[in-house]
Amino acid sequence: MTEQTTLIQEATLWSDERWTARVIKNEDDDGWAVSMTRHGDLEPALVGPWTMGRDKKNPKPLDAPAFHTLVKTAAEVLRRHEQQLHAQLNKSVSVGAGSERIRVSLQIVPDEDNPHALLRAHDELGAQLGEVRVAPGFKLNADSAAAWIEGGFQKPR
Structure with a gap:
């Protein structure tokens, strides 16, 4: 202290x-x-x-035991809140492309002035195949990920 x-x-x-x-x-x-x-x-x-x-x-x-229990509980509440926020802002799907799988992720950036999201594709070894900036409301699912891959990782319409 x-x-x-x-x-x-x-x-x-x-x-x-x-x-x-x-x-x-x-x-x-x-x-x-x-x-x-x-x-x-x-x-x-x-x-x-x-x-x-x-x-x-x-x-x-x-008393001391009650305080320590309250600290533990409050810290757990904060940890769960952070996990929930992370899950809301980060999504990913795996798509089969030929003989390999490609992981497509969406990371939402909740900027007050310029909110956006980053759409990224990585191969099975973790090498980045593509990245593009999209609207924060972009709906990531297996179909939209496959369409982005098939479109050569160009910005989706």
Whole structure:
């Protein structure tokens, strides 16, 4: 930990060098919730219900095991979100071309000013056979990939 990072271990607020857990009043009912925010992020990665204390009025205090479990869960949520985003932006299909298979991939570049996608073809050894810039809404499937290959890797219409 750096000198600027302060370790906080309070009943409703825990923080380490990467994460902050904050117990908050649940706006939907009389219960409590906990939010997990990674340092530098504007929004929490995880918000979930939190256990009531013995008095059934106040929240159960945060402790080390609970904080570590929350960190693990929040990190997993972020990892799954990143995997989903990667899957949305990257697609590929394999097409038989003669005696070999060609892998055609589409990588969407979600640029605010100039969104586009890159269509690429690679042989079985990984050598690039073609690349062209296409609209981000290009529909990649076996038929469109085969047509692009048959068209000599020219920009699809």
